Amino acid sequence: DAGVIQSPRHEVTEMGQEVTLRCKPISGHDYLFWYRQTMMRGLELLIYFNNNVPIDDSGMPEDRFSAKMPNASFSTLKIQPSEPRDSAVYFCASSFRLNQPQHFGDGTRLSIL
């Protein structure tokens, strides 16, 4: 079975540009999570969805960040405009139920110059 698929694997862009990160969860998983990982703050939950509906976005740092899940097999995390402090590894994860183990994608390493 395919795991959680994220794209791109690496993204380098200049500050001020719009960045879109993509995620395809495991088929049949009802929950999708977006995390950000930095050296300073570790792994932080940004937002999670249940059945395509955002449940908790309290971890989204600013209005520059937005996430959507238009269908059960696709989600995006957008940053507009991007800033150097957004540089991090962004992970997407999915799970069958909220209290079931999460399966992580390989992450997107984002560098904002």
Add this chain to the structure above:
Amino acid sequence: AQTVTQSQPEMSVQEAETVTLSCTYDTSESDYYLFWYKQPPSRQMILVIRQEAYKQQNATENRFSVNFQKAAKSFSLKISDSQLGDAAMYFCAYRSASVIGTPLVFGKGTRLSVIA
């Protein structure tokens, strides 16, 4: 809110030896799950082991085992017969067992080096 603390930013172990990584957590809930994830340089997050709080028996997965002390809110990971491939960041994580509870809460991680 739940918190997870890993007090050892870095650890090292000789190949074939045993190492224990520490994790403590804070919660007012009685039913929850605890996890250890491994993150090698490839960046993947790999689930190593899982423990249900209502189970007194410590979870074991091959060379990996945990020491779960519910009263002390401690959840350490023991790696036996360490191998070079065990070198990675290890994250301890907590999750409520409630279907409407909070998702995973991670510790800051412990970087494990394995010395040949």
